[in-house]
Amino acid sequence: MRIKSMIILCFLAAAMTGAVFALPGPSKAKGNNSHPASRADENDLRIEGEQRFRTNCGRCHWAPHKFPPRMMATIIRHMRVRATLTDEDMRIILRYMTE
Amino acid sequence: MRIVSHPLSYVSSATLVLSFWLALCYGASAQQDDSVKVVPILSGTAGFITSIDAGHAELSPVFDPVLLLPFGDRWLVESRAEFTGDFQGNNGRFGGPVEKEIDYLQLDYIANRYVTVTAGRFLTPFGIYNERLYPVWIRNLQTTPLIFPIGTGSSDGAMLRGGFEAHAGLDVNYAAYFSMLSTVNKLGSDRLAGGRFGLFLPGQRLEFGVSVQHLLQENHSNALGFHCEWQPRSAPVDLRAEYAHSALGSGYWAESAYRLSDLPVWNGILRGAQIVARMQQFFTGDTPDDSTAEYGVPDSNAKQAELGLNYFLKDGLKVTSSYGRQFTSQGNANIWTMGIAYRFAVPLGRPQ
Numbered sequence: 001m002r003i004k005s006m007i008i009l010c011f012l013a014a015a016m017t018g019a020v021f022a023l024p025g026p027s028k029a030k031g032n033n034s035h036p037a038s039r040a041d042e043n044d045l046r047i048e049g050e051q052r053f054r055t056n057c058g059r060c061h062w063a064p065h066k067f068p069p070r071m072m073a074t075i076i077r078h079m080r081v082r083a084t085l086t087d088e089d090m091r092i093i094l095r096y097m098t099e
Numbered sequence: 100m101r102i103v104s105h106p107l108s109y110v111s112s113a114t115l116v117l118s119f120w121l122a123l124c125y126g127a128s129a130q131q132d133d134s135v136k137v138v139p140i141l142s143g144t145a146g147f148i149t150s151i152d153a154g155h156a157e158l159s160p161v162f163d164p165v166l167l168l169p170f171g172d173r174w175l176v177e178s179r180a181e182f183t184g185d186f187q188g189n190n191g192r193f194g195g196p197v198e199k200e201i202d203y204l205q206l207d208y209i210a211n212r213y214v215t216v217t218a219g220r221f222l223t224p225f226g227i228y229n230e231r232l233y234p235v236w237i238r239n240l241q242t243t244p245l246i247f248p249i250g251t252g253s254s255d256g257a258m259l260r261g262g263f264e265a266h267a268g269l270d271v272n273y274a275a276y277f278s279m280l281s282t283v284n285k286l287g288s289d290r291l292a293g294g295r296f297g298l299f300l301p302g303q304r305l306e307f308g309v310s311v312q313h314l315l316q317e318n319h320s321n322a323l324g325f326h327c328e329w330q331p332r333s334a335p336v337d338l339r340a341e342y343a344h345s346a347l348g349s350g351y352w353a354e355s356a357y358r359l360s361d362l363p364v365w366n367g368i369l370r371g372a373q374i375v376a377r378m379q380q381f382f383t384g385d386t387p388d389d390s391t392a393e394y395g396v397p398d399s400n401a402k403q404a405e406l407g408l409n410y411f412l413k414d415g416l417k418v419t420s421s422y423g424r425q426f427t428s429q430g431n432a433n434i435w436t437m438g439i440a441y442r443f444a445v446p447l448g449r450p451q
Binding site (some may be wrong): 052055056058059060061062064065067068069070071072073074075077078080081082083084085086087088089094098 | 135136137138139140142167169175177207209212215217230231232236237260261262263264270272273274297301304306328330411414415442444446448449450451
């Protein structure tokens with residue numbers, strides 16, 4: 001019975017997640033290409049991107065080499081679903097991998 | 100087989116419908132970087148694994164093509180098929196059937212930064228091995244854990260999943276799903292509902308989580324699982340463990356893998372090498388013997404220890420080997436494996 005309750009709670013938690021967090025949030029500055037960044041900022045973003053790449057991708061497999069940009073965009077979308085990457089991780093890793 | 104409507108199925112169905120609606124209504128905040136367009140990809144794994152289990156040699160060619168079809172800013176169709184040969188030796192000749200399966204064929208809609216809606220056939224998210232570690236180019240040891248059949252496989256239905264930063268330094272990931280009964284060839288699934296919830300500390304590279312599942316047919320049994328994963332920053336080590344309990348049985352596996360990339364000697368050669376050790380145990384459940392055979396779990400209590408050595412020749416191409424010793428009440432046995440695995444990715448369009 002406890003297991004059933006836990007499953008019901010899981011579904012309710014998912015519904016609550018959809019309800020509470022689905023509201024449009026503020027866009028993250030990191031990973032946004034619309035504003036030119038200084039060289040120092042670019043370097044910080046590169047380091048941040050590498051860290052997030054190793055932290056997230058390295059959890060399951062050895063770090064792959066960089067693919068061409070459009071391939072990388074598809075792969076990161078696939079991994080967002082498969083590995084439940086966060087939206088911010090996806091953007092920063094994609095930027096790092098397509099530099 | 101008699102299917103009985105269960106109150107849980109109504110709750111889960113209503114919740115999924117509600118969540119679909121919410122996701123579609125409020126799905127305005129998740130878009131991939133507009134500056135990078137997407138392209139369809141044919142990816143996957145090819146491998147050739149040889150094994151000797153208790154003196155019986157087996158050759159296992161593996162081919163798992165993965166098709167990724169993205170469209171728009173938020174949609175993705177993804178599919179993986181598996182072609183596996185389990186060729187047994189007979190008078191020096193090896194042969195046997197080639198098993199063909201569709202592991203997943205799903206439509207994903209990234210509704211917003213918190214929710215992705217998935218419909219179709221998907222890998223059942225129970226623990227971490229089935230979804231993340233199963234491909235032969237990823238797994239550290241080519242033998243799957245003894246508890247792997249518990250709660251895993253593929254499901255036909257709908258799922259909500261996602262990952263988001265809940266607090267600075269704390270990411271949450273989750274999956275909640277409902278699966279229908281299907282007896283369609285290559286697309287079989289059980290009627291069940293379940294979920295997985297995980298917490299990930301990116302700073303410590305530590306994740307732990309819990310999985311639950313309720314079968315909505317036959318014996319209406321429950322399955323419960325825990326997983327933990329840690330990659331300390333101080334050394335190139337992967338530590339992973341899973342526990343699972345169900346009517347089929349229960350057990351655990353714990354694995355550590357050490358990359359020799361930081362050794363001060365012969366770094367050019369040893370940086371591609373990895374040493375792996377895994378310990379696991381399985382305890383039989385209270386199901387009849389034909390169920391254990393159907394699901395592929397051991398029919399007696401078992402304990403298994405394994406050591407492996409992998410070597411990456413280049414990105415996505417590795418040579419793998421292992422030795423293991425299994426202890427059961429029916430006797431002990433040696434398990435040897437050796438093979439090669441390759442991951443490929445080909446754009447089906449202009450890649451730049």
